[in-house]
Amino acid sequence: MRVGIRSDASNQIGTGHVMRCLVLAEQLRTQGVEVIFFCYHFPGNLISYIKGKGFPVHVLSHSTMIGNLRSNWRKDAEETIEFLRQYPCFDYIVVDHYDLDYRWEAAVKPFADQLMVIDDLANRRHYCDSLLDQNLLPNKEKRYQQLIQQDTVLLLGPRYLLLREEFKMTKLHERKRSTIARILVSFGGSDPTNETYKALRAITQLQDQHWQVDVVTGTSNQQIKELRHLVELHENIQLYEQNNHMSELMAEADLAIGAGGTTTWERCFMQLPAITLEVADNQFEILNHLHAKGFIYHLGKNSEVKTVDIKEALCRLSDTPSLLQRMADRLAHFRENVDHRSVSRFMLKEGTND
Template identity: 25%
Template sequence: MTSILFRCDATADIGFGHLSRCIALAEALRLSGATCSFAGQYDDAAADQVRAAGFACESLPSPVNSLGAAKELAGLPKTGAIVLDSYRADESYIAGLGSSGARVIVIDDFRALPAYPCDVVLNFTQEAPSLSYPDGPTLLLGPHFLPARRRLVEQRARSIERDRTGAVGNVLIAVGGSDPKGLTARLLRCLKGQADGITVRAIAQSTAELEPLLSGFSADSAILPRQKDLSDQLLWADAAITGGGLIKYESAYMAVPVAAIAQNEGQDGETQVFAKAGLVFDLGLADTVEDAQLAQALGTFLSDASLRTTMAERMRDAFIADPSAHAAHAILEAVSR
């Protein structure tokens, strides 16, 4: 039986996207017979999420690459493989993980490093196959390797069959596990007046600022706490408005028409590639798009039924039924060589 340690961090400041996709991959690896555990700098909410998914969790005092790989691994149980998911890692840190004797899998987004001294690179983004990774590691590239939570996989067929061709009634806003730029409030303000009578569910920490912003929507609108996964909310939604990271992919996987606003330049470039494939409506980069432009774009997205219908059709064809299992099988095959 293969033991696999996931090394990622998740706090309100860091965000929860890396952890969410690691849990999704760990779920699929567990179904394939692997024993998975987690180690990282986690706040209480993140540690609870790991344990709720059924995995052991070791909280570390500092994030990836603060002390070097050897010191970070000291005291942790020996493992056969390490899955690393962090923008803080560089090639020296990756090589250090491998020096422990473990096989190393790197979850990557932007091909930002000059070298990848590891056994496997997993990049599920639309642009990944065009990024010219260096020779050496096994490359798992593109949306067929999306790490989707089990509940998403289980609910996908129902979501695909759901009729979303008419007017939008239910809108899900899910920027991400953290919202340092205050995008949830900004999106709620820009959304007012764009569609009469819609019901909005915004996944965010409820604040005195957010609650009054629901007054322009239906009485069933609500601010929801952070979810274990988004399967139920995406099944409910006619359309989603997300940040530029993992959630836009989860929405597309569930064939829910999605508009995304990028929170950094890396997300912005990747979202543009996703938009060219017809899989997202690009709202632009948060730091540069003006509120008037944002409101106009949201109005176009919500009012254009043909655009959303075409998008949903492309989404159905862009993903395989169980990309997490596909990734897990490929990883286990690579590390067993």
Template identity: 30%
Template sequence: MKIAFRCDASERVGTGHVMRCLTLARAAMTQGHEVCFFVSDIDAALEKRINATGIRIIRLPSLEYGCQQSSVAIEAEYETSQQETEARYFLSTVAGYQLDWIVVDHYGYGEPWISAIKRAGYCLLLIEDWPHRKVSADLLLDPRPGAVASDYQEYIRSEKVLSGSGFNLIREEFFAEPCSSSRRVQRVLLNLGGYDHRGLSADILDALASEDFVNKLSFTVLLSQSSPAFSRIQSRSQSSEYPFSVNLIDHCDDMAGLYRSHDVCIGASGGSLWERVAMRLPTALVIVADNQKPQASYAEDNGLVKVVADYSGTAGSFDTSAFRSLVESDEVRQSMQDSSANLIEKSGSRCVIQAVENTKPEGMTLRSAIVSDMRDFYRWQKQPGARRFFRTPQLPRWSQHRRWYQGVMSDASVSLYIVLFNGEKAGYVRVDGAVTSSKSSSVGSSLGSSEVSILISRNFRGRKLAVNALKALVSRYPETRFCADVAPGNFASRKVFKRAGFQKTGGRRYEY
């Protein structure tokens, strides 16, 4: 399969969406699937990291809108018009990649964006953090430990939900060697995510600077240089204003090793929370957004962390007393490690990919044809009357069909798609000519554009599959001009193409 990931990383939303998609993408690659990332916002360091894995990144256009995105909550869904516009740009960009599944991990995209992608015949997996909206995705993944399918019963059917620790998106390296128990806390890691755009790291260090119990501690602060806290911490550290030592770093290539080298972590309640749980690193948890509250509550209720701050609103403060109890109590830290020991035993990313492989999407979908579909093409053409209006009505011998199919599969100017109905093969669509060409272009088949033909098995007729497949095709390639050559007397095909929005332009020719 060819799987596309739609996600972004920025100072406002952090790096978590991209990192968990990267975990899932690497699992897909080990299963033999092709993957690529489509992003509109990502920094150079993260882009370099993804490229190092051999995954291709395709840039989407950054669109300007009348409202300022910075004034909208991080987890807020975009306005409908914005989602529809971005869906059109996305479909135009992915045209020609012949994708089978699209994985979207993006707060801004809800049902308007998802339904536009589904109309184009794609299968879609949505990654969510908390139940809050109805969606028509083929699969919904909530990888948080403690999440259950019934949480989403108001929004999507439970059999479409992958949830809980068995489907976690934690990288394999966080399970290799857990953190050891420490009888005395000496080294503290402070990491509030990839960017900390609000500068909370500096506020926390300022709050701790007035406490005497931290004077002998050593702090490592992992923080992007783009964070407003970076220069504040750097300045105070260089002028020795902190009563404790501070090692300020702006990146880390080995997070598992960084966790192991520390006794306690002050960390945000994002995706990295579960990395620390898997590593059994005692954590003082900081909530920085409303959507983090459910998993923070679950983690604290199960003895995995101690919540020390809630900055989800406009105000918040760091509970130094709660942090002190974690630092000074061996029993509290050991209890956290014991509670974490059996909660997450291994990465669940392969289980997610297996679920994708085994999913039979509802309704009509399109996927790229593969070698093993060869016999299905021949079987459909053997059905009575199937080739009646073909340019060559005579059924070829199997050896001829095999040579034809192998030639078409290796021809970059021809695209073959399987029409699926509820996951079952129901027919095919063939496109001759470049499906990425502009509607103003005359490049394509002999008819002057990309020529489309379609065949639906007799067993699946009467379900409007031909019409819906053609509508999906033109939605999938909005910048392509399509045409069809409909033979005289083929009244059924005329009706199908008209219902799909094609117009007769003369003789046998229909255009879209």
């Protein structure tokens, strides 16, 4: 079985799309599936990282501007198809990209038995055999009704969470999270708006607290030198660059500070309460819904959240142990409903026509 994955990472769009596709790729590889990635060489790409994981990458070359993809979808499709023709058959093409829609999908679909879209925006039409949206939303069954074909199979909700194996294997600590001793700060691999620094400023200004702080960011973070300097001034803060043991840090933490995206569901699975800021428009609905359910403490859009707002949230959670514990208890129910291999099992069944 052979699967092609079309996705990108960059300083501008972040690393989340590629990272969740890598989860799927690694699950498929354990079942003997050959997986090939198709990516652009954007600034902040993860091409070397993907190759380091043992997957071949076909580097697309027609454009170096991210904003051109939506208007140049045809060239993107043509170059992808040119490569696909070199192989007798692709059982699946998976596309995880906000700038590609039904036009690209319709052009590429004839060159594979099945085409799957990974999406969470529900803001454009799709032409695919199956669509995956792993997010927890109150109206998830209706969001795509007018955007897909009648026979498109929908894989919706956290049951289909693309969760790295390390999270499934990491044991949760048997302890109450009613007090804060350790905080995890992470805003993704690139953090283009420098929310990490904002959160650290809030923590360090609360000098009467003695928290241990773990900070995780990626090598594509443009403010890494600034972060290193701040961390050097505080013995209680540890900085991890491109950390591969996030699940262990989440298991150790009592509270996280971060954004939306893929890491939201990792935190939820690890029953880790979080203070969140939305750093992209597509995070608004999800984070507000999770806040309403009592899963997280959401502060709002990053541009409107100041250091003092994070400080106030930290003080409230520190001074109200019952609130922190209630968040952790509600997250336990989320974990029970996750089946982290559902997507790969579905693909293997469809791909073999079993």
